[in-house]
Amino acid sequence: MLLKSCKNRFFIYFAIFCIFLSFSCFSVYAEDDFSRGEELFRQNEAYEAIPFLKKAVSEGSHPKAYVYLSVAYYQLGRYQESLDICNLGMKVSGTDKKVLSFNAGNTAFSMGDWASAEAWYSKAIMADSEYAPPYLNRANSRMKQNKIELAKEDYERYARLEPESTVAENLEILISLIDDEIASQKAAKEAMALEEKRLKEEEERLMKELAEREKAAQEEAERLRMEQAERERIAKEEAERKALEEAEKRRRLLEDVAASLQGTQTQNMSAGAEGTVDYDYESELE
Secondary structure, eight states: HHHHHHHHHHHHHHHHHHHHHHHHHHHHHHHHHHHHHHHHHTTTTTTHHHOOOHHHHHHHHOOOHHHHHHHHHTTTTTTTHHHHHHHHHTTTTTTTHHHHHHHHHHHHHHTHHHTHHHHHHHHHHHHHTTTTTTHHHHHHHHHHTOHHHHHHHHHHHHHHTTTTTTTTHHHHHHHHHHHHHHHHHHHHHHHEEEEEHHHHHHHHHHHHHHOOOOOOOHHHHHHHHHHHHHHHHHHHHHEEEHHHHHHHHHHHHHHHHHHHHHHHHHHHHOOOOOTTTOSSSOOOOO
């Protein structure tokens, strides 16, 4: 019974040892993949490093493999693959989010996608607000989008974080030029606003003048219409008056003619005595 118990414990310990050994071997091999990829990467052998770094990424052996692999793809001009690795690394625990975001911003910038580059640099800054490089590059991406005031803020922030930067002198000149450009744009906007106001006032004046002309034309047309109507009324009344006068003349003429005829008949009237027969004799009919 004791022998059987010892054998059981032996097999249990052996199984545990095998499991531990397998994990140890996996870790060694994975570390070898990453180490080899890192070595080749540091020797500027990006193409040769990629297979080892990809394997390290797929095995999840080393968070830094995502950074190296994204840069290796970038160096070979394989920008989309570089972005894909950055996106993948952002979802993995333990990876350097600010560096991955910064690298993704550089890749997007190289692809000409200024808005995406700005967004990636902003993520890097959110991961570490004291991390200087994203401010400089975000400023550049904002300049590409003509966001010069926001770009100026980033340049100034970078200058405060990196006062000894090799670009400090040029950066000071650039900020001064941006100030001049901001002032110039402000003046141009003010001039444009004044011109727009002038044009609007001129348009309103012309519209008012046109409305007044139209109103005057309508009033003139109404005046002419009323004058015409008045002339027509007067002409109609005159025609009616003449017609009445003519009718009255005709009536009087008829009366005069009738009166003259009546006077003639009266003078020629006879009592009938001249042609009468004396009936004092006895009628023959009796």
